[in-house]
Amino acid sequence: MPGDVAFMEKLVALCKRRGFIFPSSEIYGGINGFWDYGPLGVELKRNIKNAWWQDMVVNPPNGPDGNEIQMVGLDCSIIMNPKVWVASGHATGFSDPMVDCKACKARFRADQFRVVALTADAFSDTAAGSQTFVFSGYGARDEVLEANRKKVEKIAKAQGGDNVLEIRTFLDVRPSARAFVPCPECEQRGHLTDPRSFNLMFKTFVGAMEDASAEAWLRPETAQGIFANYKNVLDTSRVKIPFGIAQIGKAFRNEINPRNYTFRSREFEQMEIEYFCRDEDSMKWYEFWRTTRYQWYVGLGLKSEKLRLRDQTKEELAHYSRACADIEYLFPFSDEHQELEGCAHRGCFDLTQHMQHSGADLNYFEEELWAKFLAERKARGEPELTKDQKSEIAGKPPYRYLPTVIEPSAGADRATLAFLCEAYTEDQKPDAKGAMQTRVYMRFHPRLAPIKAAFLPLVNKDGMPELAEKLYRDAKKHFNAFYDDSGAIGRRYYRQDEAGTPYCVTIDGDTIGATNAQHPGTVTIRDRDTLEQVRVNHTRVIDWLREKIGV
RNA sequence: GCGGGCGUAGCUCAAUGGUAGAGUAUCAGCCUUCCAAGCUGAAUGUUGUGGGUUCGAGUCCCAUCGCCCGCUCCA
Numbered sequence: 124m125p126g127d128v129a130f131m132e133k134l135v136a137l138c139k140r141r142g143f144i145f146p147s148s149e150i151y152g153g154i155n156g157f158w159d160y161g162p163l164g165v166e167l168k169r170n171i172k173n174a175w176w177q178d179m180v181v182n183p184p185n186g187p188d189g190n191e192i193q194m195v196g197l198d199c200s201i202i203m204n205p206k207v208w209v210a211s212g213h214a215t216g217f218s219d220p221m222v223d224c225k226a227c228k229a230r231f232r233a234d235q236f237r238v239v240a241l242t243a244d245a246f247s248d249t250a251a252g253s254q255t256f257v258f259s260g261y262g263a264r265d266e267v268l269e270a271n272r273k274k275v276e277k278i279a280k281a282q283g284g285d286n287v288l289e290i291r292t293f294l295d296v297r298p299s300a301r302a303f304v305p306c307p308e309c310e311q312r313g314h315l316t317d318p319r320s321f322n323l324m325f326k327t328f329v330g331a332m333e334d335a336s337a338e339a340w341l342r343p344e345t346a347q348g349i350f351a352n353y354k355n356v357l358d359t360s361r362v363k364i365p366f367g368i369a370q371i372g373k374a375f376r377n378e379i380n381p382r383n384y385t386f387r388s389r390e391f392e393q394m395e396i397e398y399f400c401r402d403e404d405s406m407k408w409y410e411f412w413r414t415t416r417y418q419w420y421v422g423l424g425l426k427s428e429k430l431r432l433r434d435q436t437k438e439e440l441a442h443y444s445r446a447c448a449d450i451e452y453l454f455p456f457s458d459e460h461q462e463l464e465g466c467a468h469r470g471c472f473d474l475t476q477h478m479q480h481s482g483a484d485l486n487y488f489e490e491e492l493w494a495k496f497l498a499e500r501k502a503r504g505e506p507e508l509t510k511d512q513k514s515e516i517a518g519k520p521p522y523r524y525l526p527t528v529i530e531p532s533a534g535a536d537r538a539t540l541a542f543l544c545e546a547y548t549e550d551q552k553p554d555a556k557g558a559m560q561t562r563v564y565m566r567f568h569p570r571l572a573p574i575k576a577a578f579l580p581l582v583n584k585d586g587m588p589e590l591a592e593k594l595y596r597d598a599k600k601h602f603n604a605f606y607d608d609s610g611a612i613g614r615r616y617y618r619q620d621e622a623g624t625p626y627c628v629t630i631d632g633d634t635i636g637a638t639n640a641q642h643p644g645t646v647t648i649r650d651r652d653t654l655e656q657v658r659v660n661h662t663r664v665i666d667w668l669r670e671k672i673g674v
Numbered sequence: 675g676c677g678g679g680c681g682u683a684g685c686u687c688a689a690u691g692g693u694a695g696a697g698u699a700u701c702a703g704c705c706u707u708c709c710a711a712g713c714u715g716a717a718u719g720u721u722g723u724g725g726g727u728u729c730g731a732g733u734c735c736c737a738u739c740g741c742c743c744g745c746u747c748c749a
Contacts, residue, residue, distance in 0.1 A: 153739085153740055215749095221675095223676090378748070380675085612706095612707085613709035613710050627709095
């Protein structure tokens with residue numbers, strides 16, 4: 124859908140011009156689906172990732188019971204044992220065979236492409252038998268039958284029975300018979316391609332020999348590294364359920380068609396939490412993370428109605444998933460909301476899969492609960508359990524079990540793009556000559572702003588540059604600051620507006636104690652959004668800024 | 675992958691098939707006491723890339739790459 128193309132073009136131009144985002148390998152003509160962050164962009168994205176780490180790992184909010192949340196970090200390798208992706212389902216689920224119709228240009232997933240024939244021979248026999256393909260359809264088996272009900276009834280009547288039709292997917296059609304299958308869209312025969320595999324995983328080779336035994340994959344998500352290390356974390360960090368493991372890292376997907384600026388990139392960065400809890404508490408934790416994560420975006424400035432929290436419908440849920448909420452943003456390139464983050468209730472699907480495929484015991488044992496159970500028995504004077512009885516009881520819930528997982532999985536690049544879109548603001552104001560000018564400014568939350576403050580001598584004389592530079596160097600000990608002494612003051616303010624710098628500190632005659640100074644020793648601090656200025660003594664300006672910025 | 679559009683200086687755009695230019699931004703200097711276009715000077719291009727037609731191609735033709743829009747796809 125079109126969205127606001129003009130807005131998007133202006134934002135993309137600003138990002139390029141000011142050094143937020145560049146196309147990857149641009150001097151070689153670029154490469155579709157890959158992007159680089161420039162000097163301002165890297166600060167913005169790092170601030171977003173740091174805010175996430177600070178707010179989710181270092182100092183997360185209290186949980187629903189009011190207790191401190193246990194959260195530890197992790198940084199896993201991008202390439203893992205290929206068996207990981209078999210266990211997770213990505214090896215099969217990520218690879219879809221597609222069929223194209225060369226006549227009408229339609230494309231179909233071969234496993235959703237239903238071919239209906241009069242006889243089973245059509246699928247397995249010679250070309251002659253294939254003449255009995257009567258029609259085809261796209262979607263679930265029942266949908267296809269429903270959509271073609273009249274045809275089905277007519278055939279049933281002619282054949283004198285009910286279950287006369289053979290329905291299989293295109294994958295079951297013999298290569299020699301494919302030419303006789305009609306296209307679900309245009310119904311023409313003989314224009315369908317062979318099923319071609321669209322594998323969304325990036326393949327690589329471990330070691331210098333590129334043979335099949337060396338095949339490996341770049342991870343399509345960071346989550347599996349967490350599951351694979353779940354036991355290690357449990358054994359080394361003294362965490363107890365409920366607890367979370369968090370990770371920020373790159374992931375790779377061979378998107379069929381990267382589009383919409385950095386939104387659908389082939390290399391991207393995720394910020395993921397796997398939160399492990401008891402199954403009976405899981406919906407409570409799901410609700411907690413769902414709102415906590417939504418509020419996190421709001422608190423950092425994504426507060427317009429463009430941000431929304433949407434619960435997935437039953438039909439959208441993966442088969443193992445009990446609930447999932449998407450945090451979505453209405454980007455200017457689309458008139459539909461797009462996903463920034465998914466908060467999924469994954470049950471114990473992932474740990475079950477990895478336990479089965481790896482053979483490792485990933486069960487959690489409730490030591491405290493077990494000790495309590497034994498103590499209570501003793502207190503009641505009940506006879507001591509035998510070794511066999513103990514292992515029987517201790518081996519099952521509630522003492523030994525696979526925890527349930529809540530997964531808030533956020534896209535760092537998508538969040539960065541959303542914050543960029545939300546920040547972009549234009550307004551009209553008169554310039555020094557009274558002509559109306561468009562002012563463009565990036566309204567970043569101070570925590571996210573690439574540059575927190577700029578230090579500007581009003582004129583380059585009388586010691587103003589020297590004092591401005593001293594303040595600038597003091598400020599840099601605490602936060603990212605900028606010094607600029609070139610050009611008219613208005614022009615310098617404007618440059619900082621485009622970079623999204625929340626505060627500009629100007630050193631003027633009053634600061635250096637000029638004879639007619641009304642407020643000796645003070646600088647002016649200009650607010651990016653309101654354009655209002657306050658005077659603060661130059662000895663207090665760093666503290667003033669630190670308090671405002673929160674560093 | 676298909677269809678349509680676009681590629682000239684960092685950016686915005688000029689240039690009948692005949693010497694590639696302007697504005698802006700950048701840099702150096704001057705001038706400047708608060709909201710981008712004050713003065714002087716400097717630097718800036720294999721016209722996306724590769725072929726072809728032509729005495730001569732930014733311009734015409736072909737191919738290719740990239741971007742934008744639509745379709746398709748999106749575990």
